[in-house]
Each structure stands twice: as structure tokens, then as C-alpha cells.
Amino acid sequence: MKRGKGMKFVGDSRVPDKESRDKIPKDYSEYPGRTEAFWPNFLLKEWLVGAVFLIGFLCLVAGAPSPLEQKADPNNASYIPLPDWYFLFLYELLKYKFAASEYVVIGTVVIPGLAFGALFLAPFLDRGPERRPSRRPIATSLMLLGVASVIWLTYESVAGVDWEERAAYSVENVPDVEIDEEAPGYQVYSQNCLSCHGDSLQGNPGMAPGLVGIPYGADQIKDIAVNGIGQMPANQFQGTDEELNQLADFIVSINEQASGEGEGDGGSEEE
Template sequence: MQRGKGMKFVGDSRVPDKESRNKIPKDYSEYPGRTEAFWPNFLLKEWLVGAVFLIGFLCLVAAAPSPLEQQADPNNSSYIPLPDWYFLFLYELLKYEFAAAEYVVIGTVIIPGLGFGALLLAPFLDTGTERRPSKRPITTGLMLLGIIATVWLTYKSAAHVDWEERAKYSVEAVPDVEIDEEHPGYEVYANNCLSCHGDSLQGNPGMAPTLVGIPYNAEQIKDIAKNGIGEMPANQFSGTEEELNQLAEFIVSTNKQASGEGEGEGESEGSEEGSH
């Protein structure tokens, strides 16, 4: 019998295949639009798209910064807190009967939990290999439902906000005052009020409100300093009658400067609310 005739060489696993060490990546041009190499093709595209959106978002923030409001005043009961724009849809959801009052758990936990949970489970509910949205009804439907609900609730919430009324709470509406440290009443203020109301009468959140723009005249300020108001207890002032007069004059003069008028002595008489 001729040597090798009728025999087939199947190879020896003990001999390394030199060609397998430098395999050429698969040519995906045969499957356009269906699949591609994760590295670097797909990942590079993802990075580029993410970078474009990030730069665009940063430009938007720089061109139209988010409006900031003043420090919280615990004595201002008329203030209605409003969440940031990205939480407005949840804020609007709590206005509906089935999501508020005794059903508040439904509006704050169950409904948002189901919504975000559905988006998290979407890849597991739709395991198809298709990349076209029209061929992935479950994933596409959940995403569209989430987007429509968020946009609609945000629009409804923003449409009912009185933005002109809220403008008075903005940081830009805070009067810019220059504290006259040479005023004889400033030292009295520093000894009695500065620790709570701040070095510029700006107040401290949770402790004391601002003293700029308060609707009180000198006599009312002296009465508040001795007898207290709201959460401020009585007998917080320790000084002579002359020092009390200097303190009241200092606060009134600072408020005149803030209003830009000479008549801002706080013409509201007998007000018992809020600031002190």
C-alpha cells in the first residue's frame, strides 16, 4: 500500500498553531447595520456621541444658568417651595387625588418605582437581536411612555407656576447693601445679633431670617429686640436704652439703603409675622 494513501491528517493539539496567534478581526462589512466590533468601533462612537451631548449641555448651562433662590426663611409661612425642573413631573404627580393625601405612598414610591423599574427591566423583557426600534415594541413602548409622561407632567406643573410671583424669591432680588461698620449701632448689632443674623444682616437658614427688607420701623424693632417675635424668644438684647436706639437706627438705615428710598422705615404697623 502506498504510504499515506487512505489516511487523513487531523493534526496534533500539542503543536501550536502559529497562524492562530495573529488572527485578523472578522470583516463585518458583510453584515452592514447589524453588528460591528465592540472595540474600537462601537465604543468610539459611544464616546463621541456622549462627548457631543456633554459639551452641548455644558454650553446650555453656561448660557442659561439655573436661577437660584434666597436662603430658606423658616418664619416666612407664605413661601411655597418648588423643586428643581427635573423633579417637576413628580411634583405634579402628587397633585392628583390617587397620588396625594392618604395615597401619598402610591405617588412617591409605587408609581415612580414601577416606572423606573420597567425601564430597568426593559432589556430583560425584550431579548431580541434587532436594533431597529420598530422591531423592539416592548423596549420602544416603555421608553416612549416614560418620555411622554415626564414631558407632559413637567409642562402641566410649569404652566401652573406663577413665575412673576416667584421672581421675588430669587437671589437677584436680594438688595445689595453695604454695611456701615462705622455706624455706632453696628457694634451693638455685632454684640447682640451677629451670631444669628450674620455679618451682613443676611440671616442664617434654620436659625434666623434676614434683617434686610423687613417691614418694621425703629419702634417696632426695639420692641422685637426686647420682647421677641415668632421663634425668637424675649430678652435677647442685653444693653442700655441708648444702645437699643442705636441698634434700631442702624437696622432702619440699612433697610433704607436697600430700598433706595428715604421712606422705607417699615410702614407696616403691627405686623406679627415672620422676620425679626
Template sequence: MHRGKGMKFVGDSRVQDKEQRNTIPKDYSEYPGRTEAFWPNYLLKEWLVGAVFLIGFLCYVAVTPVSLEQQADPNNAAYIPLPDWYFLFLYELLKYEFAAAEYIVIGTVGIPGLAFGALLLAPFLDTKPGRRPSQRPIATGMMLIGVLATIWLTYESVVAVDWETREEYSVDNMVEHEVDETHPGYEVYAQNCMSCHGGVLEGEPGLGPDLLDLPHTADTIAEISVEGIGDMPAGMFDGTDEELQQLANFIVENTDTDDGEGGDEDTEE
């Protein structure tokens, strides 16, 4: 028997014919006039739209820069920090009872996780081929709920902020003043007055006025520190008579009066 005689070769149906695979065009008759090549047509359009938006956003930021606030001061208990505008809706969410205090994990992890998870699952929950919003009710509904909730929570957070008071914390309105921290009365001031009147006597909005141009003598300041004046209650000072005198001298010597000794006219703060 000769080698190879009696052997036959048959075709395997599992092997695709590469020549015929690309000859059959895909059927896009269901979407007339809505098809185009991803590269470069569709991708180029996406890049152009993104570039226009980015350039416009950069121009807007350059024309209207965001003002910075002053350096954080742990002694200022009246200051309420706020996140950037794009996180205000999450900040407002934490004000609700079910998302704060003992439910803080729900507000910070649970609800945002469910919301973003639902948006990620929307394409898989609604697999209809139509592109119109009316043909994709699940995906469209989830997106609308997310957008409306974000807009509403952001609005509620913005209207609740006293922006006129916060403007006083702007760097543009920061008081450029230095005090003598080596003065013996500085430590007394830090322990008794700094929380309401600021680190450099500039005052704190909603707590205490500035002490930079007081028309009082050292004796009057010492008296006010013990007995109070205006909205300042009595008994705010806690120290010895020597410390009280050091405090009064420190405030007088670090005011912005021309002679550095303060005035002698007694007026309310």
C-alpha cells in the same frame, strides 16, 4: 502481553474541534446591510456621538449659566424649594392625592420603582428580533408612556411656579446690607419681625416689604409695630415698652438713609 498492545484510542464527541469552530460563518442573511463589527466600528460611532453631545452641552452651560439662589433661611416660611429641572416630574407627582401625605411612600418609592422596573424589564418582555418600533410594541409602548408622563409632569410643575417672585431670591438680586447684631433691639427684631422682613431688613417676597429706606421716625415705627399699617395687621409685636423702643431704634439706625436717623414723613409700607 506487550505493554499497550490491544488498546485503541477513540475520539470524544464532547470535545469541540477548534480548527472547525471558527470556519463556519454566522448567518446574518436576515439583516442585510445591518451588520458591522462591534469593535471598533460600532463602538467608535457611539463614542463620537457621545463626545459631540457632551461638547455641545458644555458649551450651552458655559453660555447660559444657571443662576444661584440665596442662602437657605429657616425664618422665611414663604419660600418653596424646588428641585433641579430633571426632578420636577417627581416633584409634581407628589402633589397628587394618591402620592402624598399618608401615601408618600407610594409616590416616592412605589410609582418610580414600578416605572423604572418596567423599563428595565422591557427588553426581556419583548424579545422579537426586529429593530423597528412597530416590531417591538411592548418596549416601544413602555418607553413612550414613560417619556410622555415625564414631559407632562415637568410641564405641569413649571407652569405652576411663580417665576417672577422666585427671581427675587436670586443671588443677583440679593440685598447687600449688614445690620448691627450687637444692638439691643436685634433680638427683639428677630423674635417679632424677621420672619416677614428678612434677616437684614431686606424683606421677604409675599410676606413683608424691606425696611432699608423707611421715611419714619423711631416713634412712628413703634406705633406701626403695635397698630399695624397697610397689609400688616395690628398686634404683631409681642413685648414690653422698652423692647418696643429698642426695636424702633434698631430699625432706624440700620436703614440706608443718609443721616442714619430715618425721616419724619409718614407713608404706608
């Protein structure tokens, strides 16, 4: 009996039919100029762009470091802290009528949520294979709207700040005085002067001057504490004569340390 005699050939299931072959994606090489290999071509380009941006950003930070301001102080009602530069657009948004006050939830949750939600959904709303921005109108429009809004709000926030006045809040302009908070004079100071002049005698711009570097002796300080001076009204000090002497001696000792004339509760450079 010959091999295969009496048998019929039906087919080989291992050979895919034409319909199955059409579902296999073509190799990227069949699309010259429109795509490329992920490794190493695409990944190398992405790495180079990221490296150039990072080096440029590091040079900018080293050449023009961000200015630092004082710590937010709940006892200083005149100090209005500013957020970091990358949050200035949200800070400016809260100045608008329907994004602040009783509508603050709209400015802090609703509007940012819609904006970032739209950017998150952009790839799902526009699933076209095109890479040209002009042929992806939804994604391009959302991105341009987002970038333009952030740039405009940031510009408006920066333009509305009096930077010369805020320079007084800089940590570079604050005397580096180490305060002995256990000293009797500081205890009197905290009860009578701290709310206006700050916890380190640094003062509050537009509200009260600093007390480091002032040209007053102990008697003059006592007279000012009782009778006031300039915009400072009288009778601000509430305490005994002994406490008044402790307060004056404390402020004088701090100024002596600031000018390097003696030793006391702390030291700093004159403002």
C-alpha cells in the same frame, strides 16, 4: 515490524464534530449592514455622540444658567421651594389626589418604583436581536410612555408657576446685607420680626415686605412696630421702650449701610 501495524484508527478527539461547530458564533463580518466591530467603529460613534451632547449642554448652561433662589427658611411660611428642573415631574405628580396627603407613599415610592422598575426590566422582557424600534414593541412602548410622562408632568409643573411672583425669591433681588447677630437690636428683631420679615430683613413675598431700603426714620419705625401699618396689625412688638429703640436704631443702621450713607452692622446695595 512496520510502524502502525496491528493498530486501528479510532478517531481524534481534538477535531470537533459538526454539532459543536454549529454552536460557534459567526463573525460579525458575515452580517454586512447589520453589525460592526466594537472597536473602533461602534465605540468611536458613541464617543462622538456623547461629546456633541456634552458640548451642547455646556453651551446651554453657560448661555442660560439656572436661576438660584433663596435658602428654604422654616420661619417663612409663604415661601414654597421648587425642586430642580429634573425633579419637576415628580413634584407635579405629588399634586394629584392619589399621590399626595395620606397617599404620599404612592406618589413618592410606588409609582416611581413601578416606572423605573419597568425601564430596568425592559431589556429582560424583550430579548429580541432586532434593532428597529418597530420590532421591539415592549421596550419601545415603555420608553415612549416614560418620556411622554416626564415631559407632560414637567410642562404642567412649569405652566402652573407664577414666575413673576417667584422672581422676588431670586438671590439677585435679595440685598447682600451682613447682619451682626450679636447686636442687641438684632436680638430684639429676632424675637419680634424675624418670623415675618426674614433673618436678613429680606421680607416674605405675599406676607411681609423687606426692611432694607424702606423710607422710614427711627420714629416712624417705632410707630409702625407698635401701631402697625397696612396689613400689619398693631401690637406686634412685645418689649420695653429700650428694646424698641434698639430695634429702630438697628433697622436704620442697616438701611444706612444699604444706601452707603454710613457704617453699621452690614452693607448692601439697595434693592
